[in-house]
Amino acid sequence: MTTNAGVSQIVEVAVRQVLDGAMERIVAELKPERVQEWLAAHPEWRLDSSGTVLQRVRSFPSGVAAAHFASFVSGLASSAALPALLKVIGDTVHVSLCPPQSQGQSQAPLTESVLHLANHIG
Numbered sequence: 001m002t003t004n005a006g007v008s009q010i011v012e013v014a015v016r017q018v019l020d021g022a023m024e025r026i027v028a029e030l031k032p033e034r035v036q037e038w039l040a041a042h043p044e045w046r047l048d049s050s051g052t053v054l055q056r057v058r059s060f061p062s063g064v065a066a067a068h069f070a071s072f073v074s075g076l077a078s079s080a081a082l083p084a085l086l087k088v089i090g091d092t093v094h095v096s097l098c099p100p101q102s103q104g105q106s107q108a109p110l111t112e113s114v115l116h117l118a119n120h121i122g
Contacts, residue, residue: 029109029110029111030110030111030112030115032051035047035051035115038115042118042119044056045118051110052098052099052109052110053098054096054097054098054110054114054115054118055094055095055096055097056094056095056118056121057093057094058092058093058095058122059091059092059093060091060093061091062091063088063091066088066090066091066092066093067088069093070086070093073086073093073095073121076117076120076121077097077117080113080116080117081100082097082099082100082113082114082117083097083098083099083100084096084097084117097114097118097121098110098114099111099113099114
């Protein structure tokens with residue numbers, strides 16, 4: 001058990017260092033052109049009608065596999081401190097990603113961190 005605790009501490013420190021260095025460049029609002037370029041390169045994703053939420057639907061061989069994928073995405077979103085709405089319907093997962101809302105804003109603009117999370121999700 002001591003080995004697991006040591007590995008966990010090392011990973012946590014490495015992740016913090018990477019995140020601290022990356023946070024400044026990923027919190028800025030994206031220009032619409034950047035979002036459109038990203039969407040063109042990732043046709044499986046689309047924007048909702050507000051233009052602030054990325055959405056994707058993924059299908060799996062079974063409902064169990066879909067639930068595991070949703071759990072994985074939930075963990076990724078949590079580690080990135082980003083909201084994610086996940087709906088598992090049978091063997092299908094509906095994923096919606098958006099930036100965290102700032103005080104006084106009902107809908108925050110997309111940020112690089114949202115696109116980065118979407119890249120990890122696939």
